[in-house]
Amino acid sequence: MGTPLCILEEKRKQAKSRLEEIGYFSDTKIYIGMATCEIAAGSVPVMEIFKNELKNQKNIYISQKGCAGRCNLEPTVEIYQKDKEPVKYIQVTPEKAKTIIEKHIKNGEIITEWMGK
């Protein structure tokens, strides 16, 4: 048995491989705010749309996240794509979510007017 730091290092490797399995290192990562405040602003249906519409897509990781502190702009959706600047959409509704999937995720078209400043 090694020191706690060695054991943690081992655990971190295991965590990494588990994250790999769930697609954490995909080229596209989508984070949807799911704290109490975001849920109150309507993030649950937004999450459902992303999950349903993209369930057969490979190389996309969808995750919930905590509150980033932007109460007046919620629900927020962040999209990280490999080698690109992250994009943060604000006040996302289910309809906006569908458009974001069609335009941004599938065609790489960023919808600037829905972005946070």
Add this chain to the structure above:
Amino acid sequence: MEKQKFTDRFSTVFADQNFFKKQKRIALKNCGLIDPENIDDYIFANGYTALATVLSEMTPEDVIKSVKDSGLRGRGGAGFPTGIKWESTAKQVNDEKFVVCNADEGDPGAFMDRSVIEGDPHAIVEGMAIGAYAIGAKKGVVYLRAEYPLAIKRLQKAIEDARKANFLGKNILGSSFSFDMEIRLGAGAFVCGEETALMNSIEGKRGMPRTRPPFPSVSGLFDKPTLLNNVETWANISSIIVNGAEWFSSIGVGKSKGTKVFALAGKITNTGLAEIPMGMTLREIIYDVGGGIPNGKKFKAVQTGGPSGGCLTESMLDTTIDYESLTKAGSIMGSGGMIVIDEDACMVNIAKFFLEFTQSESCGKCVPCREGIKRMLEILTRITDGEGQTGDIEKLEELGNMIKKASLCGLGQSAPNPVLSTIKNFREEYEDHVNNKRCKCVVCEKLITYTINDKCIGCSACRRSCPVGAIAGLPKEKHTIHEDLCIKCGKCFRSCKFHAIDKTSIAKEQK
């Protein structure tokens, strides 16, 4: 440098730079960046490194020294040096000790603790485990309010996952240190955020404060030495261990080191949570981070510290945010509520709002708090109803100062603050209410007069909406309101589509 980058990654990965560029995230470092329900995400984001470092390389004395040197102070509001608290608990010789996390966040408009627990629950687990190691405790309790169901769920999952991964439990990470923790739910009493009342509540007793001394570090939960810190304080611990005390104490100003999370609420463009380094001015946080006052309105006051704090005016906007400066300015740091008030708000009414809250939350143990706040509220209600008497303002001041001196716990000691600070800074508004029976900001219902002006086209919408038949007038002719019958409900004002109803507050002599 690699480590430094880690805590700064918030500003680099977030797209909306304006809001975040003046912030520094330590307590909220993972909030909004990781999946709070996945322990792997936390471990991969450098999580539990601090705990493993402590168990591998540091003695409990080293840990305490590190926390002491960092200059971290209690983030619950009082600002007691955390390291000294840890040291005095560690010194106690007892076979059983406890660590407790105060997550009973009760201030109206404050939600820092909820955000930390919902966004990064493992930070609390890790912080508490480190604290337990430092003082020699085997058991921890998180006192969390029942009104936060999602926070309860996520923290519960975090504790279970940590147990499975041996970050909690027996012989943590192969060391000789064992520690476990549980959640106790609070039933929503504001006074239970006070440390001794909180411990009474955990013990199953009525939530009322105890006399101090003995302090919790000597005789706390179940009369055992207890280390009790706020959520935000615990969330700072792992960063101090990983990045070093020197790094932490390099942030901030004077005796206030590190950062503070504020919940920006009220009349501010960017409502939300902001973690800012100590030493920033109120002006910077309100105008730069918060984006200023919406709708072109003018700034009037800012209330820091929730119902226990005070209102600060425009002339105090250059006060720096640290424990000493805010106290000197007449408010407190508090747990981090920051309510911005614009020119439309009546300060007497605001003071009444906060006092209504503290009055209903007083536990009743101390007479000055139980009876005194009630009397103060009666006087304030009288003033806002237009029945204020000469001498009322002085009576409020006298009562307020007496309650502050003669109450046992923080609730009573701070409850008069909103009233005293608004009297100090906005005395003319109180005088206007008392002497002229006028509310300049047209807020206090009983002091408002509704009149119909010449824009009236006689559509009768107001007449039909009036529940007491106080409006008379023939169709297509100008209507009138009988002031004696009017109950000031404001229905006519809202029903008029032609801006023909004026809402004013007229001084008594002019009537």
